[in-house]
Amino acid sequence: MALLELENVHSYYGNIHALKGISLTVEQGEIVTLIGANGAGKSTTLKTISGIIDPRKGSVRLEGEDLVAYRAHEVVSKGVIQVPEGRRIFTRLTVRENLEMGAFLRNDTQEIKKDLEWVFSLFPRLEERQNQVGGTLSGGEQQMLATGRALMARPRILLMDEPSMGLAPVLVDLIFDTIKDLNEQGMTILLVEQNALLALDVADRGYVLETGMITLAGDAKELAANPQVKEAYLGG
Amino acid sequence: MLRNLLKKYDTTDLVMYLIGAVLAALVIYGSYQTLSSGKYSGEVWLDFIIFGLAQGSIYALIALGYTLVYGILFMINFAHGEVFMSGTFTAYFLAIYLDSTGFWNQHPIISILLALVVAVAVSTTIAVVLERIAYRPLRGAPRLVPLITAIGASFFLQYTFRGLYGSGVKTYPDVDALKGSWNIFGIEILKTQAVVIVASVILMVALRFYVQKTKAGRAMRAVAEDKEAAALMGIDVDRVIVNTFALGGASAAAAGIMYALIFKQVNAFMGFIPGIKAFTAAVLGGIGNLPGAMLGGLFLGVVESLGPSLVLDGLGIPAPYQLKDAIAFLMLVLVLIFRPSGIMGENLSEKKA
Ligand SMILES: Nc1ncnc2c1ncn2[C@@H]1O[C@H](COP(=O)(O)OP(=O)(O)OP(=O)(O)O)[C@@H](O)[C@H]1O
Ligand SMILES: [Mg+2]
Numbered sequence: 001m002a003l004l005e006l007e008n009v010h011s012y013y014g015n016i017h018a019l020k021g022i023s024l025t026v027e028q029g030e031i032v033t034l035i036g037a038n039g040a041g042k043s044t045t046l047k048t049i050s051g052i053i054d055p056r057k058g059s060v061r062l063e064g065e066d067l068v069a070y071r072a073h074e075v076v077s078k079g080v081i082q083v084p085e086g087r088r089i090f091t092r093l094t095v096r097e098n099l100e101m102g103a104f105l106r107n108d109t110q111e112i113k114k115d116l117e118w119v120f121s122l123f124p125r126l127e128e129r130q131n132q133v134g135g136t137l138s139g140g141e142q143q144m145l146a147t148g149r150a151l152m153a154r155p156r157i158l159l160m161d162e163p164s165m166g167l168a169p170v171l172v173d174l175i176f177d178t179i180k181d182l183n184e185q186g187m188t189i190l191l192v193e194q195n196a197l198l199a200l201d202v203a204d205r206g207y208v209l210e211t212g213m214i215t216l217a218g219d220a221k222e223l224a225a226n227p228q229v230k231e232a233y234l235g236g
Numbered sequence: 237m238l239r240n241l242l243k244k245y246d247t248t249d250l251v252m253y254l255i256g257a258v259l260a261a262l263v264i265y266g267s268y269q270t271l272s273s274g275k276y277s278g279e280v281w282l283d284f285i286i287f288g289l290a291q292g293s294i295y296a297l298i299a300l301g302y303t304l305v306y307g308i309l310f311m312i313n314f315a316h317g318e319v320f321m322s323g324t325f326t327a328y329f330l331a332i333y334l335d336s337t338g339f340w341n342q343h344p345i346i347s348i349l350l351a352l353v354v355a356v357a358v359s360t361t362i363a364v365v366l367e368r369i370a371y372r373p374l375r376g377a378p379r380l381v382p383l384i385t386a387i388g389a390s391f392f393l394q395y396t397f398r399g400l401y402g403s404g405v406k407t408y409p410d411v412d413a414l415k416g417s418w419n420i421f422g423i424e425i426l427k428t429q430a431v432v433i434v435a436s437v438i439l440m441v442a443l444r445f446y447v448q449k450t451k452a453g454r455a456m457r458a459v460a461e462d463k464e465a466a467a468l469m470g471i472d473v474d475r476v477i478v479n480t481f482a483l484g485g486a487s488a489a490a491a492g493i494m495y496a497l498i499f500k501q502v503n504a505f506m507g508f509i510p511g512i513k514a515f516t517a518a519v520l521g522g523i524g525n526l527p528g529a530m531l532g533g534l535f536l537g538v539v540e541s542l543g544p545s546l547v548l549d550g551l552g553i554p555a556p557y558q559l560k561d562a563i564a565f566l567m568l569v570l571v572l573i574f575r576p577s578g579i580m581g582e583n584l585s586e587k588k589a
Contacts, residue, residue, distance in 0.1 A: 050468060052464060052467065052468075071467075071472075072464075072467035072468065073467050073469075073470045073471055073472045073473070076467075076468065076469065076470035077470055081468075082468050084464070084465060084468060088462055088464070088465035088468075089465075090457070090458050090461050090462065090465065091461065092457065092461055093454070093457060093458065093461070097454055100451075100454065101454065101455075101458050101466075101469045101471075102469060104451070104455065104469045104470045104471055105469075105470035149469075153469070153470065
């Protein structure tokens, strides 16, 4: 059984039909990427999985259990953790408080402490700034914080929405190295990206989304070599 | 040069600043006249200030409810004055019952705490029910809609309580133990006022601690900033909103019992003026800002208490105390004109984004 499985998901914003029957799977231990142009419905897919939007049709299953009936905070308790588009860190909370928010549903104080150390070892910059409020961080540091905050929840699957957005190339490399490392340690990741080249490079498999529909799916290497994909997303 | 000035400030600005300057001049002139006349002694001024602080602590505690709710929902709960009234008015019946059995003055501390428990239970319940049936269905509606609903709810509560408990003014029984005054560091302070000031400072410190240092408080701040992101942390946003209303209701109830200790009289419409004053205090401190609401309340209480004698008396205005409320509302208008973000506040429009 797949860890995460979407079947024929239809989502709407009022009358706007944003997802028109999405089906996809993510297996335990994989990195799967969802690529597509602006407005294709990538973020909507992640919001539907997280329970921020309720699909009008279709199912979202985690190891067979349907998540659709759950509200967003309950989906989190199942271990489905999202790093949202634009980071959405809490700018008026300190870095440390932001990380503690990530562990909101946990009560294992000792383990939380260990995870905090672990996040600080992944992103030493965050440790240096732990008492600063989130709003004072640079864009790259905010992305580290958003990622670290999600890791504090001990995800069973991590949903990442455009982690490279607006970052300098060095920082993009750092974030993608972290994604690879996390995956090597066993983390399952569903990665949404506009930067298809990078995403297909780290991913095992990929899906191409166009105006709310999946138009191509397959092995990441094959997708990267696909002429259609090359033309549309890899700059020819 | 004048033309340059005119270019920089349009005429409304100029008129506003003119009004501001005239008011400032009146305040200074009036105060000078009063002080140089020597009509009031230093002790009297001190009494005014202490009474202002007691009154201000009550405003501050009510203001917390406005500011907490605004911080989270960007809505002004204009029925909050009635939340304050409902608990205080209901606890009155317990108070007279206890008084009739003699318990009230035999065990004043327990009695006041019991009245507090009843007031908190009633106010909190009403605040929470209000959120559930009047405001939650309107979340996401244009901001004017819940505002109108709040005003409707406010009238509903006033007239419901008048219907239930009658329209007359009721008087809380005296607390014998709180009659007279204490001498603290050589200053004579009425016992009721001292108790009110100390108790509200304790409550405010506790509330500040709750919001800044506890996990629930952290969740509240996270929800205030970004509800969707908060939900992605596993926070039940609706529950945090309910907690916020409950917390505001409980503070208002505590304010209500203190109000009853000082002023004794309660009725179904008693929430209106303190409610608007507390709203003024919240705006003064920058609505949404917790320490701001506390300081705004104390400041307003003191200004209101000092203002009539200090400024109005000096200007030769007869019966200056009648104008106490006018001073408070003048301050509200001035703050809204000159510094809508409040004395300590951030820019509202910025925060909204
Ligand atoms: N809150 C909303 N209300 C109405 N329509 C929306 C809303 N959010 C997204 N949409 C619409 O739904 C469609 C899919 O949007 P979505 O945000 O999922 O795209 P995306 O693939 O994430 O794009 P991007 O790469 O720009 O982030 C778009 O047409 C968008 O305009
Ligand atoms: Mg998006």
